[in-house]
Amino acid sequence: MDNSKRYERLLERYKNGDLDRRKFLGLIGAAGLAYGLHTPFAKNAMAAAKEVRFDGWGGVVSEAFRKHAFDPYTKKTGIKVVDGTFGSGDEYLSRVKASQNGEYNIAHLSGVFDYARYHGLGLTSELNEANIPNLKYVIPKLADVFRGITDGKLSCVPYDYGTTGLAYNRKYITDEEMKEKGANILLEKRLKGKIGGWGDWRTRIWYASLQTGQNPNGATDMDAVWEALRTHRDLLLKYWSSGAELMSLLAEEEIYVTEAWSGRVFALQEQGHDIGYMDPPNGFGWQECLFVIKGSPMEACEELLNFMLAPETSIAVAEGQNYPPALDPTKVDLGKKIPTLPAFDPTGKLSGLTFADPNYWNGNEQDWSKKFGRIQKGY
């Protein structure tokens, strides 16, 4: 029954004398109020199906997405892609937590760890994989990690991967010294004041585990880890907080060694800086994904993911950000540049990379992030 019919019946009941005038006018008024309140929000809800919001890291990645995925997608479907950016995954999660259901749709997130955090907060959706045929090109191992968290289902598609290894200035540190010392180069007294470090508690604890000879996904002697973190802090010039800052510190020779993101180091090498990069044994491997947040228009998002996973889009984005795509090199020709990128695995098996175990890291997040925050500040 539509609203016009309801009003006609109401009028009829009033004319028949079933309703007094006060009650009739009251019901009409209430209907008007409800319509007035409902309409502006209903309009937004309707509009949501006509646009999809995507949030990512900005820069060259956004440009590649716009050119190869968003514009063709809008042309085909008529659905507009609203393109937003964020500075860090933590900042983005705070925004999502503060948002209304459906306000944010797809995000280019880092790590399996973040995927598990979103799942823990009840923000995962369920993708219909039949709507994403390009998913068949993705390295199975990358998708399987996500499936393990969400009961065999996916709330994201894997998109790229990389490592957080060791970057060093070859003018001051030789390749041989790096091979010999590995992660312990970050505790080298000779380099005091010339050592950097990412102010991310997970990375710090991962490397402290390596420095104390422990499994980064299962350290048992945490006192030794905290002590290694303090030693590192006392030798450190600065905790860096963004890729741009990392590149600036290395390029300006403010620091000679730090752990660093593989793609950023490749960019420095492309610029002509003599910066070496090395993944120590059990170095930190990670992957990024395109995550669909609960409450999003699923079919529209799935179609957009399919556009973004298309080999030409994935390869363009990978070449822009210097991280290998999640596409299986045994199924897709990845061109000339990608095989030269750090962390690239031509076999598509990724057996050389160690990824963070989400259960281990999530289970300790609350205590360790706080503990590291204190150590970082001198305690």
Added chain:
Amino acid sequence: MSIETREARQPWILLSPALTSILLLLIVPLMFIVVYSFWLRTATGADQVGFYLDNWAEVLTDEFYRDILLQTLWIALVTTGVCALMGYPAAYFIARSKGNKAIMLLLLMLPFWISYIIRTMSWINILGVSGAFNSVLISIGIIDEPLQLLYNQVTVILGLVHFLLPFMILNIYVSLEDIDINLEDAACSLGASRWQTFLEVTLPLSLPGLAAGGLLCFVLGAGTYITPVILGGPRDAMFANLVFEAIITQLDWPLGSVLSLVLIAVLGSIVLVYNRFLGMRQLMKGLA
């Protein structure tokens, strides 16, 4: 309605848009923060609704928070002192200048046209290992190796002074402009030297401006977040950095709320003490 009643209502009617904005954009969000401060963060990052005093107990009893708060107040105090020492001569020069004051004030405001973050980052190019300062010293042979000047408490204070100095100068300038120049002439004609005149006439009369500038610099300095992130070293965090970490990195909004409220309470108390003894009039003049 009588004329008196109407006249009594008029200011409230005129003030109502501003009061509504303050209510909706300041008081209501602040109340949300107060409510949040009694919740807890669960292991998954979700909030546990209820009335818990755990976060308050932690923040008020843990010396870590106390030490960072004291460090923050110390940095803000030193910054304010440096701003006062540097700002007074500049404000005096502008106020007593016979040149075009409007141009000088415009030059003073010019840095505000550039983003605060960019202004802060500019120090990296000046004081960095391959920055202008080291390059000049090396090129004229004073040093062989670049000096490590960045990423310590001194550079944090330097960045804050760079940001806050115009606020101090403007407040002192407004105060100096209000002083009747004949008072200084009278002091001189009665035998006081120029230095005595300054110490016993000009300085006391300009103290309200100095205090207003000091309050602004202190409050803004103590609440800063970005300067220690860009120019500070591992041990130079300020209280606002703890708020950021709790809310963004640890997703612990209840703890972040408590930290925010503690900072608001401390800075609010300082403003109240200032208002009790000096009043807000001079501050308003300076801001105008």
